[in-house]
């Protein structure tokens with residue numbers, strides 16, 4: 001099943017906001033329903049024909065079908081493309097074989113990711129970041145072949161996993177047209193090594209499938225981000241993802257032991273032992289590279305035995321400060337639960353920790369609610385639970401029973417559906433995240449909240465700003481903010497100054513521009529300041545070695561290369577960075 005094209009997930013699970021919440025939004029935030037009509041289906045959107053030439057498309061089709069197209073067939077395909085103005089709106093017969101799609105619906109479905117501005121732009125029918133075609137390679141070698149062709153034909157390539165990026169990671173920049181490399185066909189079953197407790201997972205495997213296949217063999221990966229139901233293994237590695245059970249299982253990058261990568265310069269493999277002293281760890285160069293250095297085609301991960309017991313419980317704290325101190329105690333001195341999540345006062349009151357109680361005045365909406373979970377053997381969970389209870393009680397926490405924790409666990413993947421319902425109701429809802437050392441957390445929390453609140457209030461839409469901690473470390477934690485407000489006349493333009501102010505506040509308070517969403521295009525300028533001029537130069541040299549023509553994700557993570565002057569007659573095809581006239585949009 002494909003994800004809802006202009007929202008989240010499975011359309012059958014769409015939520016409607018209860019009338020009480022609609023009333024609350026109107027009374028608290030001035031949210032009113034929008035009158036602007038929204039395209040009902042992707043083919044309601046006007047889509048320009050693909051800018052790629054028939055020669056380029058035929059070359060892709062040949063690389064992906066495994067069979068050369070004969071001269072006559074090639075001509076026939078070209079005629080068919082021209083007959084329908086090149087856009088192939090009938091997705092069933094795209095014209096260039098099963099694995100090269102130029103139809104409008106396929107291209108719209110691969111336009112941008114799933115941030116709120118991404119969804120609002122699509123809802124407004126804006127397809128300026130439309131790929132020229134969608135390619136579906138079926139193996140590492142096919143990815144290599146496609147990348148070589150992209151360099152030869154001067155077409156950019158954007159690896160597309162689950163399409164859940166929230167940082168502009170699927171919207172490249174630069175003058176060239178680009179193809180989306182949808183990796184869903186890289187989905188062979190895991191190769192499990194039970195002795196070493198590792199599994200090789202293909203990059204295009206979606207997380208639920210990967211988890212189910214491991215579960216069948218008695219193992220788990222333990223990676224459960226909120227985007228779990230749609231994101232892929234390759235996307236987790238490319239964006240350094242972090243799951244809701246990171247306190248127990250670690251971040252995704254901590255699970256990775258090896259990666260196979262396809263680049264325009266050839267394939268390479270990073271990681272041949274769990275740890276090595278043989279030079280810098282090249283795995284770390286691939287993790288978080290967001291498709292700018294190569295296409296990850298498979299990932300070797302550490303796996304853990306499937307837990308026999310899972311239990312989640314609620315704890316209440318008088319304040320966010322007190323709750324954060326309790327979480328820090330567990331992170332530094334143990335015992336370490338598997339899930340640790342603390343909502344601030346506003347998030348607890350509004351009920352994101354418990355969405356069906358939004359706006360209620362029940363006593364459990366007072367103070368701050370924490371969810372603490374344990375997964376493992378019966379003995380291990382019981383031991384950690386009992387020790388953690390003592391520590392949390394000593395830190396001022398009040399045990400709230402299992403119900404808040406179990407409720408959180410049941411609804412843990414539902415919040416993105418709530419965002420769609422908020423957008424439908426005319427509200428704006430977006431999230432952003434960061435991390436810092438514990439000593440910087442209070443200033444970071446206050447600084448980002450103030451930046452968001454002040455900017456949106458000055459623009460006439462006082463927001464609700466909520467926050468939680470859901471990834472903790474011995475030395476620091478991640479802060480995750482949710483903002484809800486009225487939309488403003490142009491909702492994307494209205495949000496931009498607030499997001500800008502929040503990014504500035506993050507750097508000002510010593511935080512990182514992203515703990516787990518990544519850099520993409522949205523955070524690139526702040527990342528450049530965080531990494532420093534020399535750091536960016538070093539990364540640019542790595543990119544130049546792996547992707548000399550700059551075809552992979554231009555403008556994502558690193559600035560897009562400036563267009564080079566047109567090559568002199570007879571010069572190598574490697575130098576130009578502008579498309580041939582046939583391929584220019």
Ligand SMILES: Cc1cc2nc3c(=O)[nH]c(=O)nc-3n(C[C@H](O)[C@H](O)[C@H](O)COP(=O)(O)OP(=O)(O)OC[C@H]3O[C@@H](n4cnc5c(N)ncnc54)[C@H](O)[C@@H]3O)c2cc1C
Nearest residue numbers: 161162163164165169225226227232234235241242291296
């Ligand atoms: C509602 C929602 C909730 C989310 N919750 C979380 C969360 O809890 N934790 C978290 O960490 N993130 C979260 N995210 C962000 C997102 O899901 C993650 O960044 C995820 O890792 C992206 O995986 P994907 O397969 O969808 O990748 P995509 O979105 O398809 O791609 C992400 C980036 O990586 C590149 N890329 C993708 N696959 C490959 C590959 N095989 N090789 C090289 N580059 C590649 C893309 O070009 C793009 O730049 C959330 C997003 C949404 C919309």
